[in-house]
Amino acid sequence: MRNPLSEKIVTIPPSGIRKFFDIVSEMKDAISLGVGEPDFDTPWHIREEGIYSLEKGRTFYTANAGLRDLRVEIHNYQKRKYDVEYDPDREIIVTVGGSEAIDIAMRAMLDPGDQVLVPQPSFVSYVPCAVLAGGEAVPIELEAKDEFRLTPEKLLEKLTPKTKILVMPFPNNPTGAVMRRKDLLEIAKIVEEHDLFVLSDEIYGELTYGEEAHVSIASLPGMRERTVLINGFSKAFAMTGWRLGYACGPEVILKQMLKIHQFAIMCAPTTSQYAAIDALKNSDEDVRNMCESYDQRRRYLLHAFEEMGLDCFEPLGAFYTFPSIKRFGMTSDEFANRLLKEEKVAVVPGTAFGDCGEGYLRISYAYSLKNLKEALGRLERFVKRLEGKSV
């Protein structure tokens, strides 16, 4: 028999998260700080709209780009929150999660040999999606000393004449890093000078802490026509299982993305789309409350790290911390595996998000205070043991 597989897919390594997931799943009583999703249920009024749409028998396909009402609400929301405007009829596509948007954006924009700059540590999908789209992924290794922000120097260092897309994964999973307006202005200048396009994944845009809210790079002068903005409902509205995201961008790109979406997906789930209209219209207070609650737990975790002597820069977005374990002389993988075995606490090795995540762990605070307390107690005990102190 012939080899049934494509060489391209076989050479892509499976997600590092998956590998660790398999180990964790065998440990039944482990407590986890390893999830990448909110601990809240979807607010009831949103769920209610989904249920109502089912009761009404709204069980058919929608337009390929998504319900027009939803696209109009996305337009309103983006304008209200981030001061960017997209035409609901030509510049917005509703997708199956932000992940699909990443995939079809890469496929719509890349030709063989085109390079995609991927700041890392970052979400697991950018590199494989770029490769599957025929592009070449070039990691940019971000560092704790820059608070895991993308600096102009780091960007310039990796630029080549083949560079076409810059991925901007901020607020960042797994580091919790954010880019402020002044940081973005510097990046935008380089993007314009070198005629690049930006894939801005702003799925955590609602979840920033401190005085300044998230700024979309698309709102900066000259950036709108160069940016595909990706966002979704999973994180801000606690709707991961509904699988709903969207892409906004210039018509010339979105038109081609819609073609792929049309053939591969048809349309995003109808029930989710109806629920999402309500999410965008009526959730300001829910989002505020969830955000405040994450912020409290963020402080709690950082304080606990400080007490146990785990070095961690202050993350100002998403719901992750990214403490360094370099001083223990172990790899992230070893640390995470031993922590799991010895204390039954699951965290994700930083290397799951790129090689430069070595020496770090992703610890999520999307857990109840009770759960965090227990897990941090165990982590502290583990750290003390490594330091040779008795507890």
Added chain:
Amino acid sequence: MREKILAVIEKNSRIDIRDLAVLLGESETAVANEIADMEKENIICGYHTLINWENTSNEKVVALIEVKVTPQRGMGFDKLAERIYQYSEVNAVYLMSGAYDFTVILEGKTMRQVAQFVSDKLAPLDSVLSTATHFVLKKYKDHGTVLCDQVQDERMLITP
């Protein structure tokens, strides 16, 4: 800071001050002082425990009583309310808008005991015109907390 403290302790009054201070990013002393002040100012009026009595062997009957009254000269609603809320078996008294004047929530050991309170104590009060007693059959949610089932974290242990 007050509102944030209240939002947390309304849901969890047993949280220790140290944790609360960390959550809010304030100093322990500042939080402790603020709480002490709010206690003095009668903003924080008590710290209660939410008990689902149905899960105990303790029998308890809860009734909600609608009370219509005529306030008398020199004795407004407040005075009347006081005559009702002084009874230790009375759990809550609210002045209402609408078809009746007071909601009285009463706890007793048996229905008979509750009925007796209404007929012996409440109804005979001079200003009370009428009462309507409703017994609570089941509490689903109380003080913002769903009582029936413990929620499990159904998320997978590790996700990207």
